[in-house]
Amino acid sequence: MESIDIAICTNPLPSIHPLVAESRTEGFRFVERLIEEYRSGLNRFDRPGEVLLGASVEGAMVGIGGLSRDPYFNHPAVGRLRHVYVRAAWRRRGVGRVLVMALLEAARPHYQLLTLRTDTAAATAFYQTLGFKPEPHWPHTTHHLRLRNGS
Ligand SMILES: CC(C)(COP(=O)(O)OP(=O)(O)OC[C@H]1O[C@@H](n2cnc3c(N)ncnc32)[C@H](O)[C@@H]1OP(=O)(O)O)[C@@H](O)C(=O)NCCC(=O)NCCS
Numbered sequence: 599m600e601s602i603d604i605a606i607c608t609n610p611l612p613s614i615h616p617l618v619a620e621s622r623t624e625g626f627r628f629v630e631r632l633i634e635e636y637r638s639g640l641n642r643f644d645r646p647g648e649v650l651l652g653a654s655v656e657g658a659m660v661g662i663g664g665l666s667r668d669p670y671f672n673h674p675a676v677g678r679l680r681h682v683y684v685r686a687a688w689r690r691r692g693v694g695r696v697l698v699m700a701l702l703e704a705a706r707p708h709y710q711l712l713t714l715r716t717d718t719a720a721a722t723a724f725y726q727t728l729g730f731k732p733e734p735h736w737p738h739t740t741h742h743l744r745l746r747n748g749s
Contacts, residue, residue: 647708
């Protein structure tokens, strides 16, 4: 297995382009939305407790994922995983796990609780493998992970 490099994306626009095209073909709009929000300045993952990480193999970006404060809870101890996407050819090779583990490390100093929303069976299985619990009651949220006081 090639080594997976995780790095902060300070300007994701050039390197993310292949992911945008592929995700659109797959029917996922959220990578495109990430770019739109970055361009407009609405969300650049550049505030405290926020980061956008890219996963690369041999210099080519194969995955992306962001961490921000949860805009729905709007509580400083609640963060949210957003826009996690791994290129189809790279799935089930550990890229998503390495990416999300890095996002969890980045989250620990800032948040007690992480939320996310997904509507695919693959991502549901993925997040539950990583310890996220299904969350049927909270709006805009399908899963959560407690970072302190157990999960
Ligand atoms: C969900 C996603 C990010 C997972 O990324 P990935 O790199 O394939 O995940 P990993 O290879 O690190 O998987 C880690 C573990 O999660 C579980 N898992 C991952 N994908 C799975 C699937 N399709 N079905 C069942 N379990 C799965 C497995 O236990 C896997 O370990 P294993 O391969 O050793 O069995 C990727 O499939 C993806 O980008 N999907 C499209 C976009 C999407 O749905 N994003 C989430 C929106 S919130």
